[in-house]
Amino acid sequence: GAGVSQSPRYKVAKRGQDVALRCDPISGHVSLFWYQQALGQGPEFLTYFQNEAQLDKSGLPSDRFFAERPEGSVSTLKIQRTQQEDSAVYLCASSFRRSYNEQFFGPGTRLTVL
Amino acid sequence: KNEVEQSPQNLTAQEGEFITINCSYSVGISALHWLQQHPGGGIVSLFMLSSGKKKHGRLIATINIQEKHSSLHITASHPRDSAVYICAVITQGGSEKLVFGKGTKLTVNP
Numbered sequence: 001g002a003g004v005s006q007s008p009r010y011k012v013a014k015r016g017q018d019v020a021l022r023c024d025p026i027s028g029h030v031s032l033f034w035y036q037q038a039l040g041q042g043p044e045f046l047t048y049f050q051n052e053a054q055l056d057k058s059g060l061p062s063d064r065f066f067a068e069r070p071e072g073s074v075s076t077l078k079i080q081r082t083q084q085e086d087s088a089v090y091l092c093a094s095s096f097r098r099s100y101n102e103q104f105f106g107p108g109t110r111l112t113v114l
Numbered sequence: 115k116n117e118v119e120q121s122p123q124n125l126t127a128q129e130g131e132f133i134t135i136n137c138s139y140s141v142g143i144s145a146l147h148w149l150q151q152h153p154g155g156g157i158v159s160l161f162m163l164s165s166g167k168k169k170h171g172r173l174i175a176t177i178n179i180q181e182k183h184s185s186l187h188i189t190a191s192h193p194r195d196s197a198v199y200i201c202a203v204i205t206q207g208g209s210e211k212l213v214f215g216k217g218t219k220l221t222v223n224p
Binding site for chain 2: 033042093103105108
């Protein structure tokens, strides 16, 4: 079956522009995670969904960041009024059950804000 | 201080060498993951462990819960092993989110 997919793979935005990043998790996976990875750094947690419920959004760096998963499958990470410091790779991961299972990662979306 | 520390940051080896990458953490954990990231960003989970030792092919991962330390070993290293290896933990009492180390960049030369 298909793995986790993300689109677009690359996004260039002008400062101040709004962007939307999409994640399609593996079918049937309950948990979905968004991570942000700056160049040369390890990923950092942004937010976590269990089905459609956003259980943890403690990692979102500002109120310009918003994530949703309205039907418990596809998720969208939206960044409003992008800033240069938002430039990073945004990774999505999903796992099958609530318990501490292996997370399957998508290829990421590389966002560059000019 | 980061909750998850890895060493070394960079590692260069000759093909065939035995590789060890270390991970120390400062928080209580439910599980620890070793991940591999190739250029271009794709991350693959290698191991998830909460105690003892796991082996898959030429890769071995160990964890010592009392010492809050884990190691990833690669036997008979090969140039295709060149990648960034990342240690990540799930903290106790928290959500299922992963807390990552900064990664170890491994280059294996032929």
